[in-house]
Amino acid sequence: MCGGAVPATGTWRPPFVQAYTLSPRGIGWRYHPVFKRMNFHGGQDMSSQPGPGPIVAVAAGRVIRAGWDTTGYGNVVDLQHAGGIQTRYAHLAIINPAIVPDAMIAVGQQLGLEGSTGASTGNHLHFEVIADGERVDPIAFMRDHGAPIDGRPVGPSRAMAPGSRDAVPSDESTAPPPPPGQPRRNSLHNPPQPIPDDILRLYTEAGRKYAIPWQLLAGIGMEETAHGRITGVSSAGARGIMQFMPATWATYGIDGDGDRRADITNRADSIYSAANYLDHTGARTGADGVRRALYAYNHADWYVNDVLHYAQAYGAGGLTGTSARCPSPSRR
Incomplete structure (x- = not known):
């Protein structure tokens, strides 16, 4: 699947994508370490x-609250689901900018x-x-709804927005x-931005061709130019959406769109x-190879x-294009 892991099945899923541990602090009366x-x-x-990771919606629903709570929850998102069920996600470092009151949310969509x-x-x-x-x-509750909270990593869901008929799977097979x-550094204060559909298509197709996770290319594109939102030549002389130095381009630049030219400014x-x-x-x-390759990209x-x-x-979904789903391959 497009997240590089076995996807969740059914209409409910855990709120994490990666592995996690459970605190003994379950529901009930407890001594609060902050309130004393x-x-x-x-x-x-x-x-x-x-380490800290993305938080995703456990089921499709509607946002009823997204923002700062003064009672202790901090950054919190509340969702309304079918059958009179609500879920709450508290203490988030940041909230996805797309998560606003009354927004309709797909199962597995990233909340923050x-x-x-x-x-x-x-x-x-x-x-x-x-x-x-x-x-x-x-x-x-989650066990009874087929989505046990047991610490195991669960990949992206077959994203299905409320009222939609289809979920669109991907044929990705690379490791996450x-x-x-x-x-x-930058990611501490620059949240990930939605990926325009045309750029997402290029990430996925290039990743498929070279057997590299498309999310890795998306991570570079976000870090370098926010997927082309930042334009111009860098102070060091790097150019283009993925910010290549001309000397590096001379060795690794290729024709990606089939026009028989390798243009450093062509997306x-x-x-x-x-x-x-x-x-x-x-x-x-x-x-280790991924880390070495990224270090070679920028030391x-x-x-x-x-x-x-x-x-x-x-990889957690919800920030990819306007349709909040994994992209399907185009015919080239």
Whole structure:
């Protein structure tokens, strides 16, 4: 599938894509470490492994709240689902800009990134399920709905918006990019931006041709130019959507759109050339190879982790084009 992992099935799924651990802090009365008093803990705490990751919708629904909560939840998203069910996702580091009140959300669509905002002592997701106005045990509820919260990684869902008839699978078979580490820089304050459909198509087709996860190309495109939103020549002289230096282009630049020219400013040529460069620098040789290839692209550890952070976010879905789905291949 387009996220590089076995997809979730059914209409419900866990709120994480990567592996995670469960806190003993389940639903019930607990001593709150921030408030310093007994407090009703209305949900389940869980943390991505090996580090904070994307948070996704557990079912299709409608956004009823997205923003800052003053009671301790921090950045929080509330969704309304069918059958009088609501779900809550609290302490997010950032909320996906597309998640706004009354927006219709697909199962598996990215809501934001795990964080520690509000009354929190560390990175985690506080997840609640509210049935007919009463908070219920999320572990039991999700188990009964065919989506057990058991710590196992679950890939992107066959994204299906409320009322849609079809889910569009992808034929991707490459392994997912490795998770990000530390340090990070730009991704700490620049959230991942939606990918225009024409650019998404180029990422996926170039990734397919070179057997490289398309999310890796999307991560570079976001880090370098926000998928072409930043234009012009960099202070170092790099050009194009994937920001190639002319000397590097002379070796790795290729014709991506079939016009028999390798143009450094042509988007198709630039994206295909990035895939070609990653292939030549070892991105198909496992997680360590991906990191080495990204380091060769830009010699900085923070750059590697920024790109992997964005790649992970796009792997969770919800920021790819206008249709919030995995792209299907075009005929070339």
